Amino acid sequence: MKKPFALLWTIVATMGLLIVGCNKNANGPEDETAPPGVTDERSAIVYQAVNDEFVKNDEQTFADQEVQPTDYGLLGKIDAAITPLRWGRFINSITRTVTVTIEPGDSIAIARVHKVINGVLKIRAINASGDTILVEKPFSDESDRNVIFRRVERGPLFWRNWIPVATSLVKGGTPTGDITITQLLFMTRRDTITINDPLNFYLRYRWLRTMHGNRDLFHRDRDVPELVTRDSVKVRVTLTSASPDTDLVALRFGFTSLYKSRARMFLVSQNGNTKVYERTFFVHPRPGHFHAAVEAMTKATLFDDNPALYSVSWWGVPYRVF
Numbered sequence: 001m002k003k004p005f006a007l008l009w010t011i012v013a014t015m016g017l018l019i020v021g022c023n024k025n026a027n028g029p030e031d032e033t034a035p036p037g038v039t040d041e042r043s044a045i046v047y048q049a050v051n052d053e054f055v056k057n058d059e060q061t062f063a064d065q066e067v068q069p070t071d072y073g074l075l076g077k078i079d080a081a082i083t084p085l086r087w088g089r090f091i092n093s094i095t096r097t098v099t100v101t102i103e104p105g106d107s108i109a110i111a112r113v114h115k116v117i118n119g120v121l122k123i124r125a126i127n128a129s130g131d132t133i134l135v136e137k138p139f140s141d142e143s144d145r146n147v148i149f150r151r152v153e154r155g156p157l158f159w160r161n162w163i164p165v166a167t168s169l170v171k172g173g174t175p176t177g178d179i180t181i182t183q184l185l186f187m188t189r190r191d192t193i194t195i196n197d198p199l200n201f202y203l204r205y206r207w208l209r210t211m212h213g214n215r216d217l218f219h220r221d222r223d224v225p226e227l228v229t230r231d232s233v234k235v236r237v238t239l240t241s242a243s244p245d246t247d248l249v250a251l252r253f254g255f256t257s258l259y260k261s262r263a264r265m266f267l268v269s270q271n272g273n274t275k276v277y278e279r280t281f282f283v284h285p286r287p288g289h290f291h292a293a294v295e296a297m298t299k300a301t302l303f304d305d306n307p308a309l310y311s312v313s314w315w316g317v318p319y320r321v322f
Helices: 004-013 041-050 053-061 299-303
Strands: 082-102 108-127 132-151 162-168 170-173 179-187 192-195 202-204 232-241 248-253 261-264 266-271 274-282 288-297 312-321
Touching: 041 053, 041 082, 041 108, 041 132, 041 162, 053 108, 053 132, 053 170, 053 288, 053 312, 082 132, 082 299, 132 312, 179 288, 179 312, 192 312, 232 248, 232 288, 232 312, 248 274, 248 299, 261 274, 274 288, 288 299
Parallel strands: none
Antiparallel strands: 082 108, 108 132, 132 162, 132 170, 162 202, 170 312, 179 192, 179 232, 232 274, 248 261, 248 288, 266 274, 288 312
């Protein structure tokens, strides 16, 4: 079996040039001077990867603006140190590292975006004495995603020679955690996308599709989902956990404090430590680039006041509203 990127190169080699003849790149830097800090093609790819709309949005998706209400307290009678009322993830700093690999043939490049995310999980809760307390759990999470670039020129304006054409999912969480997402289904009325390997599953930027009649870089069912207001989307996630308790899974989507949502996902099946959760959401009215992100955490992350008991895992599916 061919490796994924070897297969990409085989496909690309038969395609010819994409989007050639335009005066300016549709998705790349358009200035006649290089962006700050960009000195060659490789640094131009790094610049574009960091500033890709989906790469920027995943940081917003997993950050809360306030300690928000939760319905996790409705799990029934539980044996726990605290009962959470409200909680939120607050990010203090993000360190971004981009590693660029140019594939043989010099037409495809892969930018791996790695982030170290430092912050505090804040939980407003009731303790065993009935008092309302604030628990703070510092965290240092990590995330990765790959962005695929296509060479469109070989001109002297090197910062415009490559454009992003596809992205993987974002995968993140506690580096050595007790909970792991193993599969995610993104189901619309028109299609179902099944992801088992988030960093090797690519969603193509459909708005950069090749000319009619040419073969796409990726299959049609691997385009970034393009949705309209009030579209219904069901998300189903499978995870494994070292905890025998019911894990806590949230679906994040939308934008800003008005439309950004964090909704509890519901357990629909369980076989030992393998558990399946579901939730349906409706697309918000604002156009742009967003994520439907699943954030899974062990029960102790929210129901124990020990700062060391923190373990999360998340995947984010990019989608575009137009």
